[in-house]
Amino acid sequence: MVLMDQATPAAFDNQYFRNLQDGGGLLASDQLLYxxxxxxxxxxxWANSTAAFSQAFVDAxxxxxxxGVKSGSQGNIRTRCDVFN
Structure with a gap:
């Protein structure tokens, strides 16, 4: 397993974006964001404001x-994600 964030791996926070500012993106494609x-x-x-990061996440x-929300007979709520009902 590879951690996206070595500093606070168990927390859902904006450390990932602070890592990008410091050149510590895990993947080259991640680092391109910065x-x-x-x-x-x-x-x-997002790196400089926890509130801005949190609000952007909620919005997204x-x-x-x-x-693509499906309802009625169009949808299929799976009891197991890897198997069709």
Whole structure:
């Protein structure tokens, strides 16, 4: 197992983004979030403010929850994720 964050591996916090600021991204694609001018401001905002990170997470999860929601006979709620009912 590889930890995404060595500093606070058991906490859900913004340390991941502070790691990017310090050049400590686990993957090159992660580190690009900080080196790319299009996303650097977001990384800085989330690294510097726990409240901003938390609100961005809530907003993202809320939007994700609305993607492709199926209901009635269109959906399938699995009792096991790896097996169709």
């Amino acid at each position: 080196t790319d001018n299009r996303t650097r401001a977001d990384v800085n905002a 999860i809320t939007r994700l929850g609305r993607v």
